[in-house]
Amino acid sequence: MPISGRHLVRFTSTALLVGFLALMAIVAMNFWLGERAQSYFDDAIAARDTRVAAVELRNAMQTAESSQRGFIITGNEIYLAPYQSAKTQAQRHLQALQTLLLSYPNSDLALKRLSSILTTKFDEFDRTIALKRDQRDDEVLAIVRTNKGKALTDEANVFFSGIIGSADDRLTSGVAEQRANTGLLRLVSAIGALVIVAVVAGAAYGVARYTQELRRTGDEVNLFNSELEQRVAARTTDLAQARDRAEVLLSEVNHRVANSLALVSSLVNLQSKALGDRASKDALAETQDRIFAISLVHRRLYGSSDVRSVALDEYLTGLLDHLRTSLRSQSHGVNLLFEIEPVELETDASINLGVVVTELVTNAFKYAYPDGVGEIRVRLQKLAGQRAELVVEDDGVGRADGAPAKGTGVGSKIVNAMCISLGAKIDYRQLQPGTAAHLVFSTKPRRTASVQ
Numbered sequence: 001m002p003i004s005g006r007h008l009v010r011f012t013s014t015a016l017l018v019g020f021l022a023l024m025a026i027v028a029m030n031f032w033l034g035e036r037a038q039s040y041f042d043d044a045i046a047a048r049d050t051r052v053a054a055v056e057l058r059n060a061m062q063t064a065e066s067s068q069r070g071f072i073i074t075g076n077e078i079y080l081a082p083y084q085s086a087k088t089q090a091q092r093h094l095q096a097l098q099t100l101l102l103s104y105p106n107s108d109l110a111l112k113r114l115s116s117i118l119t120t121k122f123d124e125f126d127r128t129i130a131l132k133r134d135q136r137d138d139e140v141l142a143i144v145r146t147n148k149g150k151a152l153t154d155e156a157n158v159f160f161s162g163i164i165g166s167a168d169d170r171l172t173s174g175v176a177e178q179r180a181n182t183g184l185l186r187l188v189s190a191i192g193a194l195v196i197v198a199v200v201a202g203a204a205y206g207v208a209r210y211t212q213e214l215r216r217t218g219d220e221v222n223l224f225n226s227e228l229e230q231r232v233a234a235r236t237t238d239l240a241q242a243r244d245r246a247e248v249l250l251s252e253v254n255h256r257v258a259n260s261l262a263l264v265s266s267l268v269n270l271q272s273k274a275l276g277d278r279a280s281k282d283a284l285a286e287t288q289d290r291i292f293a294i295s296l297v298h299r300r301l302y303g304s305s306d307v308r309s310v311a312l313d314e315y316l317t318g319l320l321d322h323l324r325t326s327l328r329s330q331s332h333g334v335n336l337l338f339e340i341e342p343v344e345l346e347t348d349a350s351i352n353l354g355v356v357v358t359e360l361v362t363n364a365f366k367y368a369y370p371d372g373v374g375e376i377r378v379r380l381q382k383l384a385g386q387r388a389e390l391v392v393e394d395d396g397v398g399r400a401d402g403a404p405a406k407g408t409g410v411g412s413k414i415v416n417a418m419c420i421s422l423g424a425k426i427d428y429r430q431l432q433p434g435t436a437a438h439l440v441f442s443t444k445p446r447r448t449a450s451v452q
Contacts, residue, residue: 008210012203019199022192029188033181040174047174050100051167057093058160060086061121065153068125072132072140080129087122094118097163104166114159121152264291294351309445310350312343312380312388319354320361320378327365333373334365340380343388345443352418353390353441356426359411359418360392360437368396368434386444393436399428 063086070079094115101107124143131140143149228235317340324336345353357378364376379391419426424441 008206011206015199015203015206019196022195022199026189026192029185033185036181037178040178044171044174046100046103047167047170050097050104051164053093053096053100054160054163054167057090057097057118058157060090060093061118061153061156064090064122064125065149068129072128072144075132083125083129087125090118090122101163110159110162114156117152117156117159121149121156124149124152294354307347309344309346312345312350312353313340315350315354316340316357316378316380319357323358323361327362333371334369335375336361336365336378337375338378340378341382341388343380343382343443345388346445349422349441352421356415356418356422356439357390357392359415363411364392364394364396364435368394370397382443383440386442387440388443390439390441391436393431393434395431395434398430398433399435 064083067079067081067083067086071077071083097114098111101111128140128143131137131143317338320336320338320340327334327336361376361378368374368376374394374396376392376394379393380388382388415426419439422439422441424439427438429436429438
């Protein structure tokens with residue numbers, strides 16, 4: 001069954017929508033897992049601090065008890081050297097536990113009892129030490145023989161073990177959750193990849209089939225035209241009318257492309273408003289400017305009688321006015337000036353040049369003036385030999401030689417790719433102060449024949 005252009009567009013649009021939804025599912029899963037990973041990280045840090053505080057509190061109590069026993073047995077004051085430090089550390093770690101255990105269920109009673117045990121324990125330490133200093137050994141021995149101190153120590157160790165066990169359980173459950181989330185991410189990514197592969201394969205099949213039908217139809221048209229060569233003169237008027245309709249159709253196509261790009265820009269803007277991350281919002285704002293640079297060419301073509309070339313003075317003036325308005329909302333102190341000479345350039349090359357101008361101006365707005373005050377100048381002038389030069393310069397902090405690109409580096413890659421398409425290479429020159437980007441490109445049409 002033959003496939004029509006409408007069916008191809010409908011099928012391709014559906015396939016792209018499915019692929020987009022699969023991609024968004026993977027992105028959403030990554031965002032969700034990122035949030036879960038951050039939550040687990042916070043819980044893990046809290047559990048680690050809880051465990052450390054419990055262990056340190058137990059060690060401080062044991063150190064104080066060892067110091068007290070050594071003094072009681074020997075009467076040598078040197079054993080009391082670490083006692084006060086251990087007592088201070090015990091109080092500090094107990095306060096830390098009281099804060100860290102707030103998120104643990106039923107921890108209030110345990111903390112009150114543990115605090116009471118430590119208070120009673122250190123009171124016993126202080127009393128026995130004072131009695132020993134007064135050489136009242138019989139009273140010290142009587143206190144020790146009550147075994148109350150040992151019972152308190154055993155009870156405290158039970159609490160310490162419970163706290164450490166609870167912290168370990170939180171760490172273990174967190175690790176298990178992370179493993180499960182990782183497996184879920186693998187599953188979603190695998191399913192999404194399969195869906196995207198299927199979408200691409202289906203679209204490729206549809207395009208290949210449609211191309212074959214177009215080729216077959218073209219052969220039939222050529223055969224039909226060979227039979228109509230004798231009637232060409234009589235059909236000149238009809239062909240002229242058909243050409244006029246084709247120009248109207250091409251103008252409508254440019255109009256529709258411009259509207260579609262405007263819709264994409266609106267969707268990007270909507271997505272940007274839904275994000276809270278500043279870097280993500282800035283990246284989407286840059287994407288909007290790139291889309292606008294491309295859509296502006298199609299809008300110019302829609303109202304132009306010649307769709308093969310673009311008047312750069314009109315196109316770049318409109319683009320730079322848009323950038324000045326858009327970027328001033330972010331940096332009110334940076335002024336954008338431009339001087340554009342009348343130059344004609346092919347449509348595809350004009351799109352590439354517009355993207356380069358957008359990237360260079362946006363980059364200067366972002367990085368040339370950290371204090372938010374300065375001037376950016378854009379100049380386009382004709383050169384001899386059907387060439388033109390684009391200059392974007394500023395008086396900012398400059399660009400260090402050999403320094404890596406600021407930001408993500410996507411803008412630099414885009415500029416380099418567009419310059420390759422233009423058959424040119426961008427040259428960054430250091431000013432005193434500031435930076436100037438120079439781009440010399442050919443304005444000579446690449447077409448060898450024109451359509452009559």
